[in-house]
Amino acid sequence: MTTPPLRSVLADLSLDHHPTTRFTSGSLPVHAVGDDLVLKFYPAEDADEAQVEAAVLGALEGRLSVTTPRLEAIGTAGGWHYTLMRRVPGLGLDTVWDTLSPTERRTLCADVGEVTAELHAVGDRPAALDQDWSEFVRGRREAAAGHHRRQGLAPEWLDLIPAFLDDVDLSTVSPVLLHTELLHEHVLVRHDGKRWAVSGLIDFEPVMTGAPEYEFVAASVYLAEGDPAGWRGFLRGYGYQAHPGEAFARRCLAYTVLHRYSSLRRYLEWMPLPAKPSLDELAVLWFG
Numbered sequence: 001m002t003t004p005p006l007r008s009v010l011a012d013l014s015l016d017h018h019p020t021t022r023f024t025s026g027s028l029p030v031h032a033v034g035d036d037l038v039l040k041f042y043p044a045e046d047a048d049e050a051q052v053e054a055a056v057l058g059a060l061e062g063r064l065s066v067t068t069p070r071l072e073a074i075g076t077a078g079g080w081h082y083t084l085m086r087r088v089p090g091l092g093l094d095t096v097w098d099t100l101s102p103t104e105r106r107t108l109c110a111d112v113g114e115v116t117a118e119l120h121a122v123g124d125r126p127a128a129l130d131q132d133w134s135e136f137v138r139g140r141r142e143a144a145a146g147h148h149r150r151q152g153l154a155p156e157w158l159d160l161i162p163a164f165l166d167d168v169d170l171s172t173v174s175p176v177l178l179h180t181e182l183l184h185e186h187v188l189v190r191h192d193g194k195r196w197a198v199s200g201l202i203d204f205e206p207v208m209t210g211a212p213e214y215e216f217v218a219a220s221v222y223l224a225e226g227d228p229a230g231w232r233g234f235l236r237g238y239g240y241q242a243h244p245g246e247a248f249a250r251r252c253l254a255y256t257v258l259h260r261y262s263s264l265r266r267y268l269e270w271m272p273l274p275a276k277p278s279l280d281e282l283a284v285l286w287f288g
């Protein structure tokens with residue numbers, strides 16, 4: 001991958017007098033420009049992601065109870081695509097998570113659940129997200145065993161995948177707008193003098209439309225980190241006053257297997273485990 005043309009883009013945008021700092025996390029080159037702006041680059045092969053992020057930022061402006069980046073400019077330069085956006089105030093949840101009490105963590109999980117419900121309720125979705133969800137799921141089913149084999153999943157787990165997927169009904173879907181990566185680093189928080197609260201949501205290039213349960217994979221595995229109370233708090237924040245039941249948990253695990261960025265091998269390192277390999281039991285432990 002070539003180096004993105006940071007200086008020339010800043011000059012084109014009349015921002016070359018601002019200091020810049022590259023963020024160290026994330027898979028794409030992202031730079032803070034002064035105190036108020038962020039410049040994000042996408043290589044040519046990720047042109048679709050640049051279009052999606054720009055379209056979603058426009059669609060979400062002012063639609064959620066927390067701040068999302070406001071799009072300022074889009075363009076191409078030197079074989080790269082870029083978006084210039086307003087910086088969202090707050091700290092990454094990943095930077096404060098280890099300092100939080102269990103109660104504080106669970107409260108924030110519930111907050112994220114509320115924001116997720118707002119996101120899923122956005123009705124006017126950009127044309128850039130016009131993909132066939134059923135076709136996506138079909139493709140992921142065909143690729144699932146090979147995907148997890150390449151990730152190094154043990155054979156005793158791999159062998160369970162085909163029968164489990166065959167036994168879970170994923171056919172009835174009312175597609176919603178999905179962030180798809182509710183990770184700590186994508187959730188921004190601020191302390192209001194009384195408690196930590198969610199202040200923003202960032203990183204929208206992986207956005208899709210599809211089944212709500214696809215979103216819940218990261219909510220349990222990454223956000224709550226396998227804490228049952230954190231996961232239940234997220235669900236209550238989302239709007240489920242009671243757990244939706246075993247079929248729901250099985251759909252969530254099925255989408256965990258099918259998620260394009262999933263690694264069951266890695267999740268098994270920190271998530272709760274059954275006494276012996278069983279995807280049925282795993283569904284209850286992770287999503288029950």
